[in-house]
Amino acid sequence: MMPQRITIVGGGTAGWMAANLLAHHWREQPIDITLVESPDIGIIGVGEGSTPSLKRFFEDLGISESQWMSRCKATYKVNIQFSGWSPNSGVHSYSHPFISQLDTFSERPFQVNCYTRRLGLDVQTDPAKFLFNGWLAKHNLQPNTPEHFPFNIEYGYHFDSGLLGQFLCEHSQTLGVKHLQRKIEHINQHPDGSIASLQCDNGEMIDGDMFVDCTGFQSLLLQKTLNVPFNSFKDNLFNDAAVVFPTHTDDNQPVETKATALSNGWAWRIPLTHRTGNGYVFSRDFITPDQAEHEFRQHLGLLDSDIEARHLQMNVGQVSQHWYKNCIGLGLSQGFIEPLEATALHLVQTSVERFIDEYEAGHFSNKRQDNYNKIMTDTFERVRDYIVAHYKLNTRDDSEYWIANRNNEHISRPLLELLDVWFRRGDLTQHLREHGSESHFNATSWHCLLSGYGAYPPLALNQPGTGDLYIDNDLESFFRRCLLNFGTSLNG
Ligand SMILES: Cc1cc2nc3c(=O)[nH]c(=O)nc-3n(C[C@H](O)[C@H](O)[C@H](O)COP(=O)(O)OP(=O)(O)OC[C@H]3O[C@@H](n4cnc5c(N)ncnc54)[C@H](O)[C@@H]3O)c2cc1C
Secondary structure (H helix, E strand, C coil): CCCCCCEEEECHHHHHHHHHHHHHHCCCCCEEEEEEECCCCCCCCCCCCCCCHHHHHHHHCCCCCEEEEEEECEEEEEEEECCHHHHHHHCCCEEEEEECCHHHHHHHHHHHHHHHHHHCCCCCCCCHHHHHHHHHHHHCEEECCCCCCCCCCCCCCCCCCHHHHHHHHHHHHHHHCCEEECCEEEEEEEECCCCEEEECCCEEEEEEEEEEEHHHHHHHHHHHHCCCCCCCCCCCCCCCEEEEEEEEECCCCCEEEEEECCCCCCEEEECCCCEEEEEEEEECCCCCHHHHHHHHHHHCCCCCCCCCCCEEECEEEEEECCCCCCCEEEEHHHHHCCCCCHHHHHHHHHHHHHHHHHHCCCCCCCCCCHHHHHHHHHHHHHHHHHHHHHHHCCCCCCCHHHHHHHHHHCHHHHHHHHHHHHHCCCHHHHHHHHHCCCCCCCHHHHHHHHHHCCCCCCCCCCCCCCHHHHHHCCCCHHHHHHHHCCCCCCCC
Protein backbone atom coordinates (compact mmCIF):
# COMPACT_ATOMS: atom_id res chain seq x y z
CA MET A 1 0.00 0.00 0.00
CA MET A 2 3.00 2.30 0.28
CA PRO A 3 2.63 5.37 -2.00
CA GLN A 4 5.22 5.51 -4.75
CA ARG A 5 4.88 9.21 -5.46
CA ILE A 6 4.22 12.09 -3.08
CA THR A 7 3.70 15.40 -4.86
CA ILE A 8 3.99 18.66 -2.96
CA VAL A 9 2.60 21.79 -4.59
CA GLY A 10 4.15 24.99 -3.26
CA GLY A 11 7.70 26.04 -2.42
CA GLY A 12 7.12 28.38 0.52
CA THR A 13 8.45 27.50 3.96
CA ALA A 14 5.65 24.96 4.44
CA GLY A 15 6.42 23.12 1.19
CA TRP A 16 10.15 22.91 1.84
CA MET A 17 9.75 21.90 5.47
CA ALA A 18 7.38 19.14 4.37
CA ALA A 19 9.69 17.99 1.56
CA ASN A 20 12.63 17.67 3.95
CA LEU A 21 10.74 15.96 6.75
CA LEU A 22 9.00 13.44 4.46
CA ALA A 23 12.11 12.66 2.42
CA HIS A 24 14.23 12.31 5.55
CA HIS A 25 11.73 10.07 7.30
CA TRP A 26 11.21 7.76 4.31
CA ARG A 27 14.83 7.91 3.10
CA GLU A 28 15.10 4.11 3.13
CA GLN A 29 11.79 3.64 1.26
CA PRO A 30 11.20 3.65 -2.50
CA ILE A 31 9.06 6.80 -2.38
CA ASP A 32 9.57 9.56 -4.96
CA ILE A 33 8.98 13.03 -3.61
CA THR A 34 8.46 15.89 -6.03
CA LEU A 35 7.95 19.55 -5.16
CA VAL A 36 6.47 21.82 -7.79
CA GLU A 37 6.28 25.58 -7.34
CA SER A 38 5.66 28.60 -9.47
CA PRO A 39 8.38 31.29 -9.22
CA ASP A 40 5.92 33.65 -10.96
CA ILE A 41 3.47 33.36 -8.08
CA GLY A 42 6.19 33.44 -5.43
CA ILE A 43 5.97 33.00 -1.68
CA ILE A 44 4.27 35.15 0.93
CA GLY A 45 7.72 36.16 2.22
CA VAL A 46 6.79 36.87 5.82
CA GLY A 47 6.99 34.52 8.78
CA GLU A 48 10.34 35.22 10.33
CA GLY A 49 9.94 34.08 13.92
CA SER A 50 9.77 30.54 15.25
CA THR A 51 9.08 28.59 18.40
CA PRO A 52 11.66 26.15 19.84
CA SER A 53 10.25 23.35 17.67
CA LEU A 54 12.29 24.70 14.74
CA LYS A 55 15.42 23.79 16.70
CA ARG A 56 14.18 20.20 16.84
CA PHE A 57 13.35 20.36 13.12
CA PHE A 58 16.99 21.06 12.24
CA GLU A 59 18.30 18.58 14.79
CA ASP A 60 16.06 15.84 13.38
CA LEU A 61 17.38 16.55 9.89
CA GLY A 62 20.98 16.51 11.17
CA ILE A 63 21.58 20.15 10.15
CA SER A 64 23.77 22.16 12.53
CA GLU A 65 23.27 25.83 13.34
CA SER A 66 26.60 26.68 11.71
CA GLN A 67 25.27 25.22 8.46
CA TRP A 68 22.05 27.19 8.24
CA MET A 69 21.95 30.22 10.55
CA SER A 70 24.35 32.55 8.76
CA ARG A 71 22.90 31.53 5.36
CA CYS A 72 19.43 32.56 6.57
CA LYS A 73 20.58 35.69 8.45
CA ALA A 74 19.19 34.08 11.57
CA THR A 75 19.36 35.23 15.18
CA TYR A 76 18.34 33.54 18.40
CA LYS A 77 14.96 34.06 20.00
CA VAL A 78 14.43 33.25 23.66
CA ASN A 79 11.40 35.34 24.46
CA ILE A 80 8.54 37.48 23.23
CA GLN A 81 8.15 40.81 24.92
CA PHE A 82 4.59 42.18 24.95
CA SER A 83 4.24 45.93 25.45
CA GLY A 84 1.12 47.99 25.89
CA TRP A 85 -1.45 45.19 25.95
CA SER A 86 -2.73 45.77 29.45
CA PRO A 87 -1.82 49.30 30.55
CA ASN A 88 -4.81 49.75 32.85
CA SER A 89 -3.74 46.86 35.04
CA GLY A 90 -0.51 48.71 35.71
CA VAL A 91 1.64 46.37 33.61
CA HIS A 92 3.41 48.24 30.82
CA SER A 93 5.12 45.19 29.39
CA TYR A 94 5.71 41.55 30.18
CA SER A 95 7.64 38.60 28.79
CA HIS A 96 6.63 35.19 27.55
CA PRO A 97 9.94 33.34 27.70
CA PHE A 98 10.40 29.89 26.13
CA ILE A 99 10.49 27.40 28.96
CA SER A 100 13.75 25.51 29.54
CA GLN A 101 14.75 22.44 31.50
CA LEU A 102 16.32 24.73 34.08
CA ASP A 103 12.89 26.14 34.88
CA THR A 104 11.92 22.86 36.55
CA PHE A 105 13.22 24.61 39.69
CA SER A 106 11.09 27.71 39.33
CA GLU A 107 7.90 26.79 37.47
CA ARG A 108 6.14 25.56 40.57
CA PRO A 109 7.15 28.57 42.73
CA PHE A 110 5.93 30.81 39.88
CA GLN A 111 2.56 29.06 39.72
CA VAL A 112 2.19 29.08 43.51
CA ASN A 113 3.07 32.79 43.66
CA CYS A 114 0.45 33.50 40.98
CA TYR A 115 -2.06 31.67 43.14
CA THR A 116 -0.97 33.62 46.23
CA ARG A 117 -1.34 36.86 44.28
CA ARG A 118 -4.84 35.79 43.22
CA LEU A 119 -5.61 35.62 46.93
CA GLY A 120 -4.64 39.29 47.14
CA LEU A 121 -1.14 39.00 48.59
CA ASP A 122 1.70 41.08 47.25
CA VAL A 123 4.27 38.61 45.90
CA GLN A 124 6.55 38.49 42.85
CA THR A 125 4.64 37.33 39.73
CA ASP A 126 6.70 38.71 36.85
CA PRO A 127 7.21 35.73 34.46
CA ALA A 128 10.60 37.02 33.31
CA LYS A 129 11.94 36.74 36.84
CA PHE A 130 10.94 33.07 37.19
CA LEU A 131 12.00 31.69 33.81
CA PHE A 132 15.62 31.61 32.79
CA ASN A 133 15.02 32.79 29.24
CA GLY A 134 13.53 35.96 30.69
CA TRP A 135 16.93 36.61 32.28
CA LEU A 136 18.77 35.81 29.05
CA ALA A 137 16.52 38.26 27.17
CA LYS A 138 17.00 41.01 29.73
CA HIS A 139 20.79 40.65 29.61
CA ASN A 140 20.82 39.99 25.86
CA LEU A 141 22.79 36.75 26.14
CA GLN A 142 23.08 33.91 23.63
CA PRO A 143 21.08 30.87 24.63
CA ASN A 144 23.50 28.14 23.45
CA THR A 145 23.96 25.75 26.32
CA PRO A 146 27.65 25.68 27.37
CA GLU A 147 29.08 22.14 27.39
CA HIS A 148 29.58 22.00 31.15
CA PHE A 149 26.10 23.39 31.91
CA PRO A 150 23.84 20.51 32.98
CA PHE A 151 20.51 21.85 31.59
CA ASN A 152 19.24 22.34 28.07
CA ILE A 153 18.06 25.80 27.17
CA GLU A 154 15.11 26.05 24.80
CA TYR A 155 15.06 28.69 22.13
CA GLY A 156 13.73 29.51 18.71
CA TYR A 157 15.02 31.69 15.90
CA HIS A 158 14.39 34.71 13.76
CA PHE A 159 15.30 34.20 10.09
CA ASP A 160 14.76 35.44 6.55
CA SER A 161 11.97 33.23 5.23
CA GLY A 162 13.06 33.50 1.57
CA LEU A 163 16.60 32.43 2.43
CA LEU A 164 15.32 29.64 4.66
CA GLY A 165 13.26 28.32 1.73
CA GLN A 166 16.36 28.36 -0.51
CA PHE A 167 18.40 26.57 2.11
CA LEU A 168 15.76 23.89 2.63
CA CYS A 169 15.32 23.54 -1.14
CA GLU A 170 19.05 22.75 -1.49
CA HIS A 171 19.03 20.37 1.44
CA SER A 172 16.03 18.50 0.10
CA GLN A 173 17.96 17.75 -3.12
CA THR A 174 20.50 15.83 -1.02
CA LEU A 175 17.57 13.72 0.18
CA GLY A 176 16.47 13.02 -3.38
CA VAL A 177 13.54 15.46 -3.65
CA LYS A 178 12.79 16.39 -7.26
CA HIS A 179 12.21 20.14 -7.73
CA LEU A 180 10.09 21.45 -10.61
CA GLN A 181 9.39 25.08 -11.42
CA ARG A 182 5.99 25.05 -13.07
CA LYS A 183 2.68 26.76 -12.66
CA ILE A 184 -0.20 24.36 -12.03
CA GLU A 185 -3.11 25.39 -14.21
CA HIS A 186 -5.52 22.54 -13.78
CA ILE A 187 -6.07 19.62 -11.45
CA ASN A 188 -7.39 16.32 -12.78
CA GLN A 189 -9.48 14.16 -10.50
CA HIS A 190 -10.33 10.46 -10.39
CA PRO A 191 -14.01 9.51 -10.62
CA ASP A 192 -14.12 9.30 -6.79
CA GLY A 193 -12.96 12.91 -6.59
CA SER A 194 -9.42 12.21 -5.39
CA ILE A 195 -6.57 13.97 -7.15
CA ALA A 196 -5.13 12.16 -10.17
CA SER A 197 -2.62 14.58 -11.65
CA LEU A 198 -1.59 18.20 -11.99
CA GLN A 199 -1.51 19.93 -15.32
CA CYS A 200 1.28 22.48 -15.75
CA ASP A 201 1.30 25.66 -17.83
CA ASN A 202 3.74 24.01 -20.28
CA GLY A 203 1.28 21.16 -20.85
CA GLU A 204 3.25 18.71 -18.73
CA MET A 205 1.30 16.38 -16.42
CA ILE A 206 2.54 15.54 -12.90
CA ASP A 207 1.16 12.40 -11.25
CA GLY A 208 1.08 11.40 -7.64
CA ASP A 209 -0.44 8.96 -5.18
CA MET A 210 -0.52 11.43 -2.31
CA PHE A 211 -0.66 15.21 -2.75
CA VAL A 212 0.42 17.89 -0.31
CA ASP A 213 -1.18 21.29 -0.75
CA CYS A 214 1.31 24.00 0.23
CA THR A 215 -0.06 26.66 -2.10
CA GLY A 216 -0.52 29.29 0.61
CA PHE A 217 -3.77 31.14 1.25
CA GLN A 218 -5.21 30.13 -2.12
CA SER A 219 -5.28 26.44 -1.07
CA LEU A 220 -5.48 25.31 -4.67
CA LEU A 221 -5.91 21.60 -4.03
CA LEU A 222 -7.69 21.25 -0.72
CA GLN A 223 -10.11 24.18 -0.79
CA LYS A 224 -10.39 25.16 -4.46
CA THR A 225 -10.39 21.69 -6.04
CA LEU A 226 -11.65 19.35 -3.33
CA ASN A 227 -14.02 22.00 -1.93
CA VAL A 228 -13.03 21.41 1.67
CA PRO A 229 -14.78 24.20 3.64
CA PHE A 230 -12.80 26.82 5.57
CA ASN A 231 -13.91 27.61 9.13
CA SER A 232 -13.08 31.22 9.82
CA PHE A 233 -11.95 32.38 13.27
CA LYS A 234 -12.98 35.92 12.41
CA ASP A 235 -15.56 36.14 15.19
CA ASN A 236 -12.84 35.90 17.85
CA LEU A 237 -9.71 36.94 15.99
CA PHE A 238 -10.53 40.21 14.23
CA ASN A 239 -7.19 40.85 12.49
CA ASP A 240 -7.23 40.22 8.76
CA ALA A 241 -4.41 42.34 7.31
CA ALA A 242 -0.84 43.43 7.87
CA VAL A 243 1.50 46.13 6.63
CA VAL A 244 5.18 45.25 6.58
CA PHE A 245 8.44 47.32 6.46
CA PRO A 246 12.06 46.25 6.74
CA THR A 247 14.34 48.65 8.63
CA HIS A 248 18.06 48.69 9.44
CA THR A 249 19.47 46.24 11.94
CA ASP A 250 19.40 47.32 15.56
CA ASP A 251 22.84 48.21 16.97
CA ASN A 252 22.41 45.87 19.88
CA GLN A 253 20.22 43.13 18.49
CA PRO A 254 17.91 41.66 21.09
CA VAL A 255 17.41 37.89 21.43
CA GLU A 256 13.65 38.36 21.51
CA THR A 257 10.68 39.36 19.36
CA LYS A 258 8.84 42.48 20.43
CA ALA A 259 5.04 42.56 20.10
CA THR A 260 3.73 46.07 20.75
CA ALA A 261 0.04 46.92 20.89
CA LEU A 262 -0.96 49.83 18.63
CA SER A 263 -4.33 51.56 18.15
CA ASN A 264 -6.03 48.77 16.19
CA GLY A 265 -3.75 45.75 16.40
CA TRP A 266 -0.14 45.08 17.22
CA ALA A 267 3.31 45.40 15.69
CA TRP A 268 6.13 42.89 15.56
CA ARG A 269 9.81 43.72 15.60
CA ILE A 270 12.06 40.87 14.56
CA PRO A 271 15.86 41.30 14.52
CA LEU A 272 17.75 39.53 11.72
CA THR A 273 21.47 39.92 11.08
CA HIS A 274 20.98 42.04 7.92
CA ARG A 275 17.76 43.92 8.72
CA THR A 276 14.92 44.25 11.17
CA GLY A 277 11.50 42.91 10.18
CA ASN A 278 8.53 45.04 11.21
CA GLY A 279 4.85 44.46 10.65
CA TYR A 280 1.57 45.92 11.91
CA VAL A 281 -1.25 43.35 12.11
CA PHE A 282 -4.67 44.99 12.20
CA SER A 283 -8.35 44.56 11.48
CA ARG A 284 -9.80 46.28 8.41
CA ASP A 285 -13.13 46.45 10.22
CA PHE A 286 -11.61 49.12 12.47
CA ILE A 287 -8.86 50.86 10.48
CA THR A 288 -8.12 51.20 6.77
CA PRO A 289 -4.82 49.90 5.35
CA ASP A 290 -3.78 53.51 4.59
CA GLN A 291 -4.48 54.63 8.14
CA ALA A 292 -2.61 51.61 9.48
CA GLU A 293 0.38 52.36 7.26
CA HIS A 294 0.42 55.98 8.42
CA GLU A 295 0.24 55.01 12.07
CA PHE A 296 2.94 52.39 11.62
CA ARG A 297 5.28 54.80 9.81
CA GLN A 298 4.80 57.20 12.69
CA HIS A 299 5.48 54.43 15.20
CA LEU A 300 8.72 53.49 13.41
CA GLY A 301 9.78 57.11 12.82
CA LEU A 302 9.47 56.58 9.04
CA LEU A 303 6.94 59.30 8.17
CA ASP A 304 9.40 61.08 5.89
CA SER A 305 10.91 57.92 4.49
CA ASP A 306 10.15 56.70 0.97
CA ILE A 307 10.67 53.10 2.03
CA GLU A 308 7.88 51.06 0.45
CA ALA A 309 5.33 49.20 2.54
CA ARG A 310 3.95 45.77 1.66
CA HIS A 311 0.29 45.18 2.39
CA LEU A 312 -0.98 41.64 3.03
CA GLN A 313 -4.32 40.09 3.73
CA MET A 314 -4.81 37.10 6.01
CA ASN A 315 -7.44 34.36 6.20
CA VAL A 316 -7.63 33.47 9.86
CA GLY A 317 -9.17 30.07 10.55
CA GLN A 318 -8.67 26.47 9.53
CA VAL A 319 -9.99 23.99 6.98
CA SER A 320 -12.69 21.65 8.23
CA GLN A 321 -10.55 18.66 7.17
CA HIS A 322 -6.77 18.92 7.06
CA TRP A 323 -6.59 15.58 5.20
CA TYR A 324 -9.22 14.82 2.60
CA LYS A 325 -9.09 11.97 0.09
CA ASN A 326 -5.47 11.75 -1.10
CA CYS A 327 -4.50 15.29 -0.13
CA ILE A 328 -3.28 17.03 3.02
CA GLY A 329 -2.99 20.79 3.41
CA LEU A 330 0.04 22.28 5.12
CA GLY A 331 0.89 25.85 6.01
CA LEU A 332 -1.38 28.70 5.03
CA SER A 333 -3.46 26.38 2.84
CA GLN A 334 -4.60 24.44 5.92
CA GLY A 335 -5.19 27.51 8.11
CA PHE A 336 -3.61 30.37 9.97
CA ILE A 337 -4.04 31.75 13.47
CA GLU A 338 -2.42 35.17 12.91
CA PRO A 339 1.24 35.83 13.67
CA LEU A 340 1.09 36.55 17.42
CA GLU A 341 3.27 33.96 19.21
CA ALA A 342 4.64 32.85 15.78
CA THR A 343 3.02 29.42 15.79
CA ALA A 344 2.52 28.83 12.04
CA LEU A 345 5.71 26.89 11.29
CA HIS A 346 5.34 24.97 14.51
CA LEU A 347 1.93 23.86 13.22
CA VAL A 348 3.42 22.86 9.86
CA GLN A 349 6.01 20.71 11.63
CA THR A 350 3.43 19.17 13.98
CA SER A 351 1.13 18.43 11.05
CA VAL A 352 3.84 16.65 9.04
CA GLU A 353 4.99 14.63 12.05
CA ARG A 354 1.43 13.63 12.89
CA PHE A 355 0.68 12.79 9.29
CA ILE A 356 3.70 10.47 9.11
CA ASP A 357 2.55 8.71 12.30
CA GLU A 358 -1.05 8.31 11.21
CA TYR A 359 -0.26 7.38 7.61
CA GLU A 360 2.13 4.66 8.72
CA ALA A 361 -0.22 3.43 11.47
CA GLY A 362 -2.96 3.10 8.82
CA HIS A 363 -0.59 1.18 6.49
CA PHE A 364 -0.47 4.10 4.03
CA SER A 365 -4.22 4.20 3.58
CA ASN A 366 -6.85 6.74 4.63
CA LYS A 367 -7.80 4.59 7.62
CA ARG A 368 -6.48 7.07 10.19
CA GLN A 369 -7.63 10.19 8.39
CA ASP A 370 -10.39 10.99 10.90
CA ASN A 371 -7.97 10.64 13.78
CA TYR A 372 -5.50 12.98 12.10
CA ASN A 373 -8.22 15.52 11.33
CA LYS A 374 -9.45 15.48 14.91
CA ILE A 375 -5.95 15.96 16.31
CA MET A 376 -5.14 18.83 13.95
CA THR A 377 -8.48 20.57 14.46
CA ASP A 378 -8.03 20.40 18.24
CA THR A 379 -4.44 21.59 17.97
CA PHE A 380 -5.47 24.61 15.91
CA GLU A 381 -8.33 25.41 18.29
CA ARG A 382 -6.21 25.24 21.43
CA VAL A 383 -3.50 27.44 19.90
CA ARG A 384 -6.25 29.82 18.76
CA ASP A 385 -7.61 30.02 22.33
CA TYR A 386 -4.24 31.05 23.68
CA ILE A 387 -4.02 33.81 21.07
CA VAL A 388 -7.62 34.90 21.66
CA ALA A 389 -6.86 35.34 25.38
CA HIS A 390 -4.34 38.10 24.47
CA TYR A 391 -7.21 40.11 23.00
CA LYS A 392 -9.94 39.19 25.45
CA LEU A 393 -7.85 40.20 28.48
CA ASN A 394 -6.57 43.52 27.12
CA THR A 395 -7.22 46.59 29.27
CA ARG A 396 -6.82 49.28 26.61
CA ASP A 397 -9.48 51.94 26.13
CA ASP A 398 -7.96 53.91 23.28
CA SER A 399 -10.08 52.48 20.43
CA GLU A 400 -13.27 50.63 19.60
CA TYR A 401 -11.06 47.77 18.45
CA TRP A 402 -9.65 47.04 21.89
CA ILE A 403 -12.99 47.55 23.62
CA ALA A 404 -14.72 45.22 21.13
CA ASN A 405 -12.03 42.59 21.69
CA ARG A 406 -12.48 42.80 25.44
CA ASN A 407 -16.26 42.64 25.20
CA ASN A 408 -16.28 39.87 22.61
CA GLU A 409 -18.39 36.97 23.80
CA HIS A 410 -17.53 34.64 20.91
CA ILE A 411 -14.94 32.69 22.76
CA SER A 412 -14.72 28.94 23.01
CA ARG A 413 -15.99 26.95 25.95
CA PRO A 414 -12.51 25.59 26.86
CA LEU A 415 -11.19 29.16 27.03
CA LEU A 416 -14.16 30.34 29.10
CA GLU A 417 -13.66 27.47 31.53
CA LEU A 418 -9.96 28.17 31.82
CA LEU A 419 -10.51 31.86 32.58
CA ASP A 420 -13.18 30.88 35.07
CA VAL A 421 -10.73 28.64 36.92
CA TRP A 422 -8.19 31.46 37.06
CA PHE A 423 -10.57 34.15 38.29
CA ARG A 424 -12.20 31.79 40.80
CA ARG A 425 -8.75 31.04 42.22
CA GLY A 426 -8.74 27.42 41.11
CA ASP A 427 -5.75 25.28 40.22
CA LEU A 428 -5.08 26.11 36.57
CA THR A 429 -2.35 23.50 36.19
CA GLN A 430 -4.63 20.73 37.36
CA HIS A 431 -7.46 22.03 35.17
CA LEU A 432 -5.29 21.93 32.06
CA ARG A 433 -4.01 18.48 32.95
CA GLU A 434 -7.50 17.11 33.53
CA HIS A 435 -8.84 18.55 30.30
CA GLY A 436 -5.88 17.42 28.25
CA SER A 437 -5.71 20.91 26.84
CA GLU A 438 -2.08 21.80 27.47
CA SER A 439 -1.32 21.43 23.73
CA HIS A 440 1.41 23.75 22.56
CA PHE A 441 0.97 26.17 25.45
CA ASN A 442 1.44 24.54 28.82
CA ALA A 443 0.33 25.68 32.26
CA THR A 444 3.40 27.87 32.74
CA SER A 445 2.71 29.67 29.45
CA TRP A 446 -0.85 30.35 30.59
CA HIS A 447 0.48 31.70 33.89
CA CYS A 448 2.86 33.98 31.95
CA LEU A 449 -0.03 35.37 29.92
CA LEU A 450 -2.51 35.85 32.75
CA SER A 451 0.07 37.18 35.16
CA GLY A 452 1.65 39.32 32.45
CA TYR A 453 -1.72 40.97 31.86
CA GLY A 454 -1.99 41.69 35.58
CA ALA A 455 -5.24 39.67 35.69
CA TYR A 456 -5.39 39.86 39.47
CA PRO A 457 -7.76 41.21 42.11
CA PRO A 458 -6.76 44.32 44.06
CA LEU A 459 -4.23 43.73 46.83
CA ALA A 460 -5.66 42.82 50.23
CA LEU A 461 -5.47 45.49 52.93
CA ASN A 462 -3.46 43.33 55.30
CA GLN A 463 -0.25 41.93 53.93
CA PRO A 464 1.61 39.34 56.02
CA GLY A 465 4.85 40.19 54.20
CA THR A 466 5.81 36.51 53.97
CA GLY A 467 5.09 33.59 51.63
CA ASP A 468 6.85 34.92 48.54
CA LEU A 469 8.54 31.84 47.05
CA TYR A 470 10.68 34.01 44.78
CA ILE A 471 12.37 35.37 47.89
CA ASP A 472 12.15 32.21 50.00
CA ASN A 473 13.78 30.07 47.27
CA ASP A 474 16.37 32.76 46.54
CA LEU A 475 15.61 32.45 42.83
CA GLU A 476 17.24 35.72 41.87
CA SER A 477 20.59 34.58 43.16
CA PHE A 478 20.13 31.17 41.50
CA PHE A 479 19.46 32.71 38.09
CA ARG A 480 22.24 35.28 38.42
CA ARG A 481 24.70 32.48 39.05
CA CYS A 482 23.37 30.52 36.05
CA LEU A 483 23.74 33.62 33.86
CA LEU A 484 27.49 33.63 34.42
CA ASN A 485 27.69 30.61 32.09
CA PHE A 486 26.28 32.44 29.06
CA GLY A 487 27.94 34.83 26.63
CA THR A 488 26.78 38.03 24.98
CA SER A 489 24.47 38.01 21.99
CA LEU A 490 25.96 36.99 18.63
CA ASN A 491 25.22 40.43 17.28
CA GLY A 492 25.34 42.45 20.46
C1 LIG B 1 1.54 38.90 8.31
C2 LIG B 1 2.06 37.51 8.56
C3 LIG B 1 3.07 37.29 9.50
C4 LIG B 1 3.52 35.99 9.78
N1 LIG B 1 4.46 35.80 10.75
C5 LIG B 1 4.83 34.52 11.06
C6 LIG B 1 5.81 34.26 12.07
O1 LIG B 1 6.38 35.16 12.67
N2 LIG B 1 6.13 32.97 12.32
C7 LIG B 1 5.55 31.93 11.66
O2 LIG B 1 5.84 30.76 11.95
N3 LIG B 1 4.67 32.17 10.66
C8 LIG B 1 4.30 33.41 10.36
N4 LIG B 1 3.41 33.63 9.35
C9 LIG B 1 2.96 32.49 8.57
C10 LIG B 1 4.05 32.15 7.56
O3 LIG B 1 4.27 33.24 6.69
C11 LIG B 1 3.63 30.95 6.73
O4 LIG B 1 3.12 29.95 7.56
C12 LIG B 1 4.83 30.39 6.01
O5 LIG B 1 5.46 31.40 5.29
C13 LIG B 1 4.42 29.28 5.09
O6 LIG B 1 3.70 29.78 3.99
P1 LIG B 1 3.26 28.75 2.90
O7 LIG B 1 4.45 27.98 2.50
O8 LIG B 1 2.09 28.01 3.42
O9 LIG B 1 2.73 29.66 1.71
P2 LIG B 1 3.51 30.61 0.68
O10 LIG B 1 4.76 31.17 1.21
O11 LIG B 1 2.48 31.59 0.20
O12 LIG B 1 3.90 29.63 -0.52
C14 LIG B 1 2.96 29.23 -1.47
C15 LIG B 1 3.68 28.47 -2.56
O13 LIG B 1 2.73 27.90 -3.45
C16 LIG B 1 3.13 28.11 -4.78
N5 LIG B 1 1.95 28.10 -5.64
C17 LIG B 1 0.76 28.71 -5.44
N6 LIG B 1 -0.05 28.48 -6.48
C18 LIG B 1 0.63 27.70 -7.36
C19 LIG B 1 0.33 27.15 -8.63
N7 LIG B 1 -0.83 27.36 -9.23
N8 LIG B 1 1.29 26.43 -9.24
C20 LIG B 1 2.50 26.21 -8.65
N9 LIG B 1 2.81 26.71 -7.45
C21 LIG B 1 1.90 27.46 -6.82
C22 LIG B 1 3.84 29.45 -4.74
O14 LIG B 1 4.69 29.57 -5.85
C23 LIG B 1 4.61 29.32 -3.42
O15 LIG B 1 5.81 28.62 -3.67
C24 LIG B 1 2.98 34.92 9.05
C25 LIG B 1 2.00 35.14 8.08
C26 LIG B 1 1.53 36.41 7.84
C27 LIG B 1 0.46 36.61 6.81
